[in-house]
Amino acid sequence: MSNYDKVLVPTDGSEGAEVAVDHAREIAEKFDAEIHVIYVVDVRASTAGEIWQNMIGEFHKIGEKATSEIAETLTEQGLNTVTEVTEGIPHVEIRDYTNQEDIDLVVMGTHGRTGLDRVLVGSTAEKVVRTSEAPVLTVGRSE
Numbered sequence: 001m002s003n004y005d006k007v008l009v010p011t012d013g014s015e016g017a018e019v020a021v022d023h024a025r026e027i028a029e030k031f032d033a034e035i036h037v038i039y040v041v042d043v044r045a046s047t048a049g050e051i052w053q054n055m056i057g058e059f060h061k062i063g064e065k066a067t068s069e070i071a072e073t074l075t076e077q078g079l080n081t082v083t084e085v086t087e088g089i090p091h092v093e094i095r096d097y098t099n100q101e102d103i104d105l106v107v108m109g110t111h112g113r114t115g116l117d118r119v120l121v122g123s124t125a126e127k128v129v130r131t132s133e134a135p136v137l138t139v140g141r142s143e
Helices: 015-031 050-076 090-100 118-120 122-129
Strands: 004-009 034-042 080-088 105-111 136-139
Touching: 004 015, 004 090, 015 034, 015 050, 015 105, 015 136, 034 050, 034 090, 050 080, 080 090, 090 105, 090 122, 105 122, 122 136
Parallel strands: 004 034, 004 105, 034 080, 105 136
Antiparallel strands: none
């Protein structure tokens, strides 16, 4: 069996992401691993102008809140955590972060908040599974 020193949990603040956090916590406890929590501000719909910049700022606040709440809970449970809020195309940013930080395992929900976007461009989880060099554990809402 592999040794997992660093586990990454991408979050969008949804229920699906919360379920993935529970799985990551269990794995981190067993392997004494550090948990990285990332939120990606999706810039694919970006437009020029002040309104878009204000929206980006709001998305950053949402990301900071989501990652810090997860990190706080995990820290209270005795786990080491690292948080990151970044901008870009979610699956690309997750893949790049995984490579840059030498992540051993990605644990992510299969059902986020993407709605119609998922139908149009495919799920982030599916793209991470296809492009990640690290193993990816996907977790459905019911698990």
